[in-house]
Amino acid sequence: MSVNIKTIAKMAGVSVSTVSKIMNNYSDISEDTRTKVLEIMKQTGYVPSNSAKTLATKKSNLIGVIFAGKLNIDFTHPFFIEVLNSFKKQMGFLGYDLLFFSNEKSHALDGDYLARCRHFNVDGCIIVTGQQVEPSISELDYSEIPCIGVDIELKGRSSGYIMSDNYKMSYKVVEHFYLQGYRELGYIGSTLESDISNTREKGYKDAIESFGLAVNENWFINGDNFFEESGYEAINKMIAADRMPQAVFAASDLLAIGAMRALKEHQLRVPQDVAIIGCDDIEACKYTTPALSTIRQNKDKIGRLAASLLFDLINTQSETSNVVVEPELVIRESCGSRLKE
Amino acid sequence: MSVNIKTIAKMAGVSVSTVSKIMNNYSDISEDTRTKVLEIMKQTGYVPSNSAKTLATKKSNLIGVIFAGKLNIDFTHPFFIEVLNSFKKQMGFLGYDLLFFSNEKSHALDGDYLARCRHFNVDGCIIVTGQQVEPSISELDYSEIPCIGVDIELKGRSSGYIMSDNYKMSYKVVEHFYLQGYRELGYIGSTLESDISNTREKGYKDAIESFGLAVNENWFINGDNFFEESGYEAINKMIAADRMPQAVFAASDLLAIGAMRALKEHQLRVPQDVAIIGCDDIEACKYTTPALSTIRQNKDKIGRLAASLLFDLINTQSETSNVVVEPELVIRESCGSRLKE
């Protein structure tokens, strides 16, 4: 019933090859036949089959989206979902649609990302990730398939990555705290398996020392993940171990929000008793009391850049390029500054 | 280079048909050849091509995800993204992956949803929607492609939909307000083009009358959408028009959050001066001060049910079924109750 390239060719009185060339904008076609064929395609509402084209060309115009890592990163993750939102827009603009791989246990090719990319002939993929990345990801990374990583350093020859400057953001936080007069600084990180968290911690400690302050290990706590509960527990551990620092930088906003909840329960005021700065600038920052100061990761820019980098990786033999995005300190109420946004 | 069904057949010394049957779990194959072929597939790391299979069968094992409506619903929408999250999990469990259609202007098939579904041979699709739905959606709805709508009533013979009981939720809100002693009740809705908002308003007014109270039209404001700014403006309009009601139900949490901001600016306390109840139970409700009471939509259940309904629509000639999910009142601090969650 459905009209295909053969139907169009017959109706136009031309060959299938000619129709194909017209669809693909070949130049060596007379204007006459081109307009005639185009007209018939419009009349009949012809839609070319993607699977046939993919089978013939090995290109699907599809980008695979992979949530990697054992830790449950999914659509509800406030940072990654915003990055993906902007990635999707830019990728759509470039003419691609997005294929989200399910990773449920029941799935046949579950966990074998490279196999699934080949199965669907995706033209490239974006990998967003929590901690504890599976070996299957690096198999993909080193394959011929173009990949772009967000918050994960891909090293393959057809791979690239993009992330915020995690080292520098910590410097900005310490500098701010220092200027506010705080001298005793603490840090709440995620698990030690997170490179992101570790880089932020390293940057934080280095900055503390560069300002001539002392690092007190009792004020450095690493939780299990980037979520709220870990921040809550971190504060409780700090309180149990020692007196509190004057100011704390948390490696995510959710950690910071958990931390503020714990402080409140201990009758410690934010920022008067303990100043807090989070990281990411998720929506929730605006709704907490006090409103949470944070390091803004430019999620829109990260998403758009990821799309453009991937596009270049797919369409040119461009050198793999890795981009670091400048983070920005956003002052609200939780960090003891008089400044408002 | 890459191994295909022919390679496998040759290596196993059988025909291509036989290999195909084994992949598709046909029963009329001897155990011997089956194990031999399976073994070779494993050794070679054979991955069947989805496009070839789709071309031959017209089934892609892909579900199209469509964000419909002129109003910008995207990944950052706190309600729909949670529904999609649970939908994706359940759909993955059922063996499907998700294809997200871009809807950027530059895209060739932009706006023609049916064409895009046919282009990719999706087995079915899920439509989530804001207001002002395009005509192209109902073309899809009435096509042969199985569709499931979330918060939109699809009427086609291979379509179904799922939503919360929008009428009943309003009754629950009014009942609660009534029991708390409030007699002057207001409502903040979205645009009049939103069926969802209109149903909630209708239910609200009917409930008010069934409790023998009066409806004051000055206390019923419809904004432009379900977002924060509309709620903010709605309160300003109410204040400009009349004295304030004692309690207000907002058709979304974001409207409620905007409303609370406006009330605060006018020195009106929540809930002492005006009690507020929102709708959806998004994450942010927990972080506002006071914490926002709300109608919880069971997003996890809605997503899972949508997946199961769609699966049935695809795999059986099941009657189209439309499901209404029971909403639940969640009491926090903003509605004047002594109860805590």
Place this chain on the structure above:
DNA sequence: CTGAAAGCGCTTACAG
């Protein structure tokens, strides 16, 4: 500027 034909990698009657 146009067309015939092989090929992409599967599935599916059909014959044996």
Place this chain on the structure above:
DNA sequence: CTGAAAGCGCTTACAG
């Protein structure tokens, strides 16, 4: 229980 062959709807050298 197994296989030969046609077909799905495109693209791409190649010949003219």
